[in-house]
Amino acid sequence: MKFAQAMIGLETKDYVAVAVAAEKAGFDSVALSDHVVYPQEFSSPYPYTPDGKPQFDPTWDFPDPWVTIGALASATTSLEFFTNVFVLPARNPINVAKAVGTAAALSGDRVSLGIGAGWLREEFDILEQSFKGRGKRLDEMIEVLHTVWGGGFVEHHGECFDFAPIDMRPAPSRQIPILVGGHSEIALRRAARNDGWIGVNYSLDELSGYASQLHEFRREAGRSAEPFEMVVSVRAAPDASTIEKLEELGVTTILTSAWMAAGRPVPTNAEDAIDAIQQYADRWIRPTRAS
DSSP states (O other), rough: EEEEEOOTTOOOHHHHHHHHHHHTTTTOEEEEEOOOOOHHHHHOOTTTEEEEEEEESSTTTOOOOOHHHHHHHHHHHOOOOEEEEEEEEGHHHHHHHHHHHHHHHHTSSSEEEEEEOOOOHHHHHHHTSSTTTTTHHHHHHHHHHHHHHHHHHHHEEEEOEEEEEEEOOOOSSHHHOOEOOOOOOOHHHHHHHHHHEEEEOOOOOHHHHHHHHHHHHHTTTTTTTTTOOOEEEESOOHHHHHHHHHHHHHHOOOEEOHHTTOOOOOOOSHHHHHHHHHHHHIIIIIHHOOO
């Protein structure tokens, strides 16, 4: 089992020190959240809470993930990076291909692109991207990314995007894994067609249902034999029994926040964050690796 540390809530100035500590403690990756802007007023409901209110504090930092990965990659050697999740349809796919491809090149291919359709309509409005039809646009954007990342002169002629032959460099040395967040049927089917799924804050019973759907959708898509990442956070302590159940479901990575797992508030300095990471590793990661 692999472990990923969520960086959301930290101050940007602490990211590098915390990432270095996470790598030393045995974490395999860190997850970077994404919002370009956060409107002061909005009516869009957050889809992952019963009351529709976001779980995060809008005053938290949301540094650009690809710029951040460049900094974190230069300070680490094996730590991997993924977005949880990048609001892809709020962007231009060529710009995204360039940013992610550059981050992959600078990090030695330690990057995965975690994507979602997005929920905050007001953010789309500010970025002058249509909220309506974003799912259809997202699927075509994935095609565009793979095409451009393939290297050489390539072209695309689709319903949402159309361009004559272009060459984007640096092109990644391999196709960058695309993981899909969300638990609607549409999101799960999209994940099944791609390289992995990101799911957050589930009970084991809830996760079991989503995992069953994913496996079924992967069979339907003819991708059962392909590698597939399942990155999840669950409302259960990651002890040996829980990890065994997660592995039976196909989970490959436990996504956690070390301080939240310990019942602590979000750290306001690197020292407190690093202490929580070290304690989490001592309690859960090292015993798992030793068994």
